[in-house]
Amino acid sequence: MNPLRILFITPYIPSLIRVRPYNLIKNLARAGHQITLLALVPPGEDTASLETLQAWCQRVQTVPLPRWRTLWNGAQALPSRTPFQAAYSRAPAMIDLIRQTQVEGAFDVAHVEHLRGAAFSQAVAGLPIVFDSVDSITLLFEWVRRSGPSWRSRLLARLDLTRTRHYEGRLLNDYQRVLVTSPRDKETLLQLTTTPDAEAHLVVLPNGVDLDYFKPQDISREPATLVFTGKMSYHANVAAAVDLANQVMPLVWQRLPEAKLVMAGKDPPAELVALAADPRLTVTGTVPDLRPYLAQASVAVAPMRYGVGIQNKVLEAMAMATPVITTPQTVTALQTRIEQDILVADTPQAMAQLVVNVLTNDALRHRVGQAGRQYVETHHDWQVIAAKLARVYREVLP
Numbered sequence: 001m002n003p004l005r006i007l008f009i010t011p012y013i014p015s016l017i018r019v020r021p022y023n024l025i026k027n028l029a030r031a032g033h034q035i036t037l038l039a040l041v042p043p044g045e046d047t048a049s050l051e052t053l054q055a056w057c058q059r060v061q062t063v064p065l066p067r068w069r070t071l072w073n074g075a076q077a078l079p080s081r082t083p084f085q086a087a088y089s090r091a092p093a094m095i096d097l098i099r100q101t102q103v104e105g106a107f108d109v110a111h112v113e114h115l116r117g118a119a120f121s122q123a124v125a126g127l128p129i130v131f132d133s134v135d136s137i138t139l140l141f142e143w144v145r146r147s148g149p150s151w152r153s154r155l156l157a158r159l160d161l162t163r164t165r166h167y168e169g170r171l172l173n174d175y176q177r178v179l180v181t182s183p184r185d186k187e188t189l190l191q192l193t194t195t196p197d198a199e200a201h202l203v204v205l206p207n208g209v210d211l212d213y214f215k216p217q218d219i220s221r222e223p224a225t226l227v228f229t230g231k232m233s234y235h236a237n238v239a240a241a242v243d244l245a246n247q248v249m250p251l252v253w254q255r256l257p258e259a260k261l262v263m264a265g266k267d268p269p270a271e272l273v274a275l276a277a278d279p280r281l282t283v284t285g286t287v288p289d290l291r292p293y294l295a296q297a298s299v300a301v302a303p304m305r306y307g308v309g310i311q312n313k314v315l316e317a318m319a320m321a322t323p324v325i326t327t328p329q330t331v332t333a334l335q336t337r338i339e340q341d342i343l344v345a346d347t348p349q350a351m352a353q354l355v356v357n358v359l360t361n362d363a364l365r366h367r368v369g370q371a372g373r374q375y376v377e378t379h380h381d382w383q384v385i386a387a388k389l390a391r392v393y394r395e396v397l398p
Contacts, residue, residue, distance in 0.1 A: 003032045004393055007110040007127065009098065011040045011089040011117035013062070015049035017231065017266075019312055020134060020181075020207055021113050022049065027386030029056040036060075036105065038097055040089055040117070043067045061101070063094045083163040084156075085137055089116045098123035109393045112175075115167070121174065128396035130389075131175040132205075135309035136188040138165045143306030149239035165192055172198045176396040179205045179389075181309035182333030203392055206333070207310040208382035214319035216373065217295040224259040224359050226252075227297035227322070229290050229313045232268035232283075239305045241268075243348070245275045248303060251352035253280070256359060264293040294320045298365060299358045302326040303351055309333060315380050318342070318372030323365050325354045334379075341375040343368060 006028065014022035014037070025035055036059045041047065043065065054060045070088055077087035098120060110127045112120055115137050121129055141164055144157035169192035171178050178201060180186050186202050195201070228244055230237040241263055252259050259280065263272065266286040276283040287293070294300060300317035304326065310333045317324050318341070325343045336342045343358070345351035358365050 001394075003034055004028075004109060004390065005034045005105075005107045006036070006393065007098075007101065007107040007124070008035050008037045008057075008113075009039075009110065009117060009120050009124075010037070010113040011120070012042055012114075013039050013045055013047060013049055014053060015046060017046065019210075020132070022053075023208060023210060023382040024386050024389060025053065025056055027382045028390065030383070031386065031390065033390065034058045036101060036107070038063075038094070038101060040065050040091060040094055042089070043070060059101075059105075061097060063091055063097055065089060065091050081163055081166060083115070083137070083160045083167050085115045085160070085164065086118055086167055090119055094120060095123040099125070102127075108397060111393075115164075118167075118171075128176045128398070129174075130177045130179065130392060130396060131171060132179040133168070133171060133185070133189070134179070134181055136168060136180065136185040137308075138168050138192060139185060139188040140306075140308045143308070144235060147239065147305045149235055149242060153235045169193050172201050175201070177201055177203055177392050179203050179392070181205065181207050184332055185308055205385060205389060205392070206380060207312055207315065208380040208385045209312070209315040209319045209376050211319055211377060211381060214291065214294070214316045216321040216369075217291070219295055221298050222260070222296045223298065224256055225297045226259065226261045226299055226301050226355065227293050227317075228261070228263045228301055229293065229316070230265045232263065232265040232272055232285075236304060236307050237265070238269060238272065240303050241272055241275075243305060244301060244303050245281060247348035248301070248351050248355070249281070251349060252355050255352075255356050259355075259359065262293055262297065264290055290316065291320065294322050297322055299355060300324045301351070301355065302330060303345075303348075304330050314342070315376055319376045319380075321369040321373040323358055323368035324372060325351060325358065327351075336375055337371075341368070341371045 010021050035057045037057045039062050041062050041064045073087045073090045110124045110129045113132045114134050141157040141161045148154040172193045172195040186204050262282045264284045268283050273283050275281050294317050300322045311330050328346050338344050343354050345354050
């Protein structure tokens with residue numbers, strides 16, 4: 001089949017942090033498709049991945065989104081029916097760039113990423129659009145409203161929930177295909193829409209993991225060491241980290257006082273940094289590479305109170321053959337075999353017991369770690385996922 005000419009539009013720069021568009025672009029390009037990437041650069045965005053993206057794409061262009069613009073967008077959204085997430089990235093220069101790019105080149109299909117990028121679709125003319133919702137923000141806000149780590153996060157979720165429900169309910173009217181990462185997110189969007197035959201337009205396209213980048217390393221693991229990874233400014237990660245430090249670890253230390261916990265990831269808030277006053281607990285802040293922390297740990301723990309889509313931290317740890325202990329809501333998006341590929345606990349007490357079991361049982365630790373690696377090789381290979389996406393593109397061609 002002829003390669004596709006794809007206009008790929010994102011409200012941020014694809015990177016090792018924004019792993020989904022980064023790996024989709026990488027593997028679409030490997031398959032021979034021609035990609036033009038137009039990316040917004042929000043305040044504080046890391047631009048280091050642009051050089052790599054330029055090697056994969058026919059063309060890469062960016063538009064800066066200054067801080068004043070995001071504040072102005074939020075102020076305009078407040079009295080309207082547009083949710084903050086959808087208003088955040090409004091940028092007239094991006095609209096102009098999309099239109100000019102279509103004048104200068106021919107494309108088969110447009111790919112628009114995330115609710116933050118949805119407004120850019122208005123500039124796409126004459127092309128079928130595949131919209132990657134990634135997750136249902138409505139589902140996320142419903143979780144945050146009940147279980148957010150701070151009153152601010154809970155208040156913002158309540159403020160934006162109704163508008164987000166209405167906005168996401170219209171997605172299937174506006175696009176030929178809408179992608180989500182998990183069946184639970186798909187089910188939420190189906191409940192929100194009145195579009196006839198909506199299910200035929202919704203596609204579950206799971207997240208993958210770079211199996212060449214995240215792979216087992218031939219180094220010794222630190223004894224009795226737990227790791228929790230992720231972007232530490234994200235409220236769901238903050239909630240999980242606080243629960244891990246304050247509810248799970250004290251129970252572990254009763255049994256294994258030598259146990260250590262490492263929290264690795266960028267932008268930890270003050271409440272997480274303060275946890276490092278305990279010498280048994282390390283908060284790294286931004287690190288250039290998460291792999292050494294995953295490779296050296298005895299076990300990866302992800303006690304997520306809530307979350308949507310697929311937790312990349314879980315896939316990355318499994319890919320490195322690090323056994324994972326998590327909560328039931330995390331595995332609803334996966335096809336894992338509980339107690340074989342992954343370990344699951346629904347209370348701090350049960351999680352602490354699993355941690356002790358793994359730290360004191362070499363055979364269990366090795367078995368679950370190896371089974372986790374085999375699971376991601378079977379179900380979360382980005383090359384296979386990108387091939388599925390290319391088939392979705394072809395389905396919407398005129």
